[in-house]
Amino acid sequence: MVDTYSVHGLIESKKIFLGRLCKLENSVMAKRILIIRLSQNLVIHVDVQGININCSGIVFDILQVIRKYVLWNYIEQFLGDDRFPSEKRWKDFVLVAGAKRRF
Helix, strand or coil: CCCHHHHHHHHHHHHHHHHHHHCCCCCCHHHHHHHHHHHHHHHHHHHHCCCCCCCCCHHHHHHHHHHHCCCHHHHHHHHHHCCCCCHHHHHHHHHHHHHHHHC
């Protein structure tokens, strides 16, 4: 049997990790790669709308969680104007989204 607390912790850590990546300086290679991967996945998301495409990687995994927890608007805002909530606000959004999803 899968430990649901471990799964929940993994999901939460992916969302927090994404927030930290988004707050990096633009010159950091990890952030530049993130933006490229987000843009690629955004195109896939818009073009196929739910058709299963063989995508993989940590960014794709994180985006699956973001879509599941209805946090996609923060990704679109980030890609549009490079703004992302502070670490505290992002954690608050993540906690609220997780609580809504469970009930």
